[in-house]
Amino acid sequence: MSLLSLRNDEARRRPAASARRSVLWVALLIGVLRCGSPLQADALDGTLEVRSAYVSVDNDVIELHARVQYPENDQIRAALQDGVTLSFDLEVNLSRERRLWFDAEVASVQLHRELAYHTVSDRYVVRDVRSGEQESFPTLEAALDYLGTIDGWPIAVVPQLSASSAYRVSVRAGIRRGRMPDTLRTVMFWTDDWHRTSAWYSWSLPQ
Numbered sequence: 001m002s003l004l005s006l007r008n009d010e011a012r013r014r015p016a017a018s019a020r021r022s023v024l025w026v027a028l029l030i031g032v033l034r035c036g037s038p039l040q041a042d043a044l045d046g047t048l049e050v051r052s053a054y055v056s057v058d059n060d061v062i063e064l065h066a067r068v069q070y071p072e073n074d075q076i077r078a079a080l081q082d083g084v085t086l087s088f089d090l091e092v093n094l095s096r097e098r099r100l101w102f103d104a105e106v107a108s109v110q111l112h113r114e115l116a117y118h119t120v121s122d123r124y125v126v127r128d129v130r131s132g133e134q135e136s137f138p139t140l141e142a143a144l145d146y147l148g149t150i151d152g153w154p155i156a157v158v159p160q161l162s163a164s165s166a167y168r169v170s171v172r173a174g175i176r177r178g179r180m181p182d183t184l185r186t187v188m189f190w191t192d193d194w195h196r197t198s199a200w201y202s203w204s205l206p207q
Contacts, residue, residue, distance in 0.1 A: 043079060044175060044194070046071025050201035053150075053171045060158040064092055068148040068173045068198070077140050080117040080124065085178035087129075088113045088147050090171065092155050097166040097204065106167065107156040114178055115143055163207075170202040 053066035070088070080086065090111040095103035112129040123136040124143035137143040161167060176195040 043073070043075035044071050044196045046073055048173060048175065048196050048198045050171050050173055050198055053169070053201050053203070055155070055169060055205070056152075057158060058152070061154045062094070062156040062158065064150055064153045064155050064169075064171070066090070066150040066153075066171055066201075068150070070144045070148055070173070070175060071196075072140060072144055079177075080115065080140070081119070083117075086115045087176050087178040088115060089174040089176070090150065091174070093170045094156050094160075095168050095170070096162075097168050103168060106160055109155050111150070111153060113147060115147065166207055167205040168202060169205060170200045172200050173198045 047069045048071055049069045051067045051069055053064065056063050056065065068090070076086070092107075092109050092111075093105065094107040095105050097103050114127045114129060116125050116127070117123075118125055118136070121136070123138060124140055125134055125136045126143055126146055127134045135146060137146060155169075174195070174197040
C-alpha cells in the first residue's frame with residue numbers, strides 16, 4: 001500500500017473516531033446526571049407552605065408564631081447523607097397599609113438556619129446561623145418538624161407602630177442548597193440554582 005493510500009485511509013477514519021468519542025461523552029454525561037439525581041432541582045419536590053401564622057405581644061415585643069411544611073423525601077435524605085448542607089430561610093415583612101400607594105415597610109427580618117447530617121453520630125443537626133446554637137435529631141422528619149415550628153420569634157417592637165394606622169404581616173419560607181463537599185462540587189456544578197420558596201402568607205393586624 002502506498003503512502004498516499006495510508007494517508008487517505010487515516011483521513012477517512014478520523015471522522016468515525018471523532019463521532020465515537022462524542023457518543024461516549026454524551027453517554028458519560030447522561031450517567032453522571034443520573035447518578036447525581038439527589039442534587040437536582042426536583043429533589044425539592046413536595047409541599048413547601050406556610051400553613052399558619054400569627055403574632056403576639058410580650059413586653060412590647062411583637063413575636064411571630066408560625067407553622068411551615070417543608071418537603072421531605074428520600075432524595076433530600078440522600079443528599080444530606082452525601083454531605084450536602086441545606087439552608088432554611090424564613091422571611092417576615094411588617095408593613096403599614098396605605099390605600100393610594102404601596103405599603104410602607106416597617107420591619108423586615110429573616111431567620112437563617114442550616115440542616116446537616118453527621119455521619120459519626122447518625123443524627124441530623126440544625127444550626128442557627130446567627131447565634132450558632134445547635135439542636136440534633138435522630139430522624140429527618142424530626143428535624144424538619146423542628147424547622148417548621150416557630151414560636152415567640154421577635155420581629156418588631158410596639159413603639160414602631162402607630163395606633164391610627166393599619167398593619168400587615170407577610171411570611172415566606174425558603175429552602176436552598178448550602179455547602180457541598182468538594183467531591184460533589186466538581187461534578188454537580190450545574191446545581192447552583194437549587195432553590196425553592198413558598199407563597200407569601202399574609203394577614204392584617206387588628207386595630
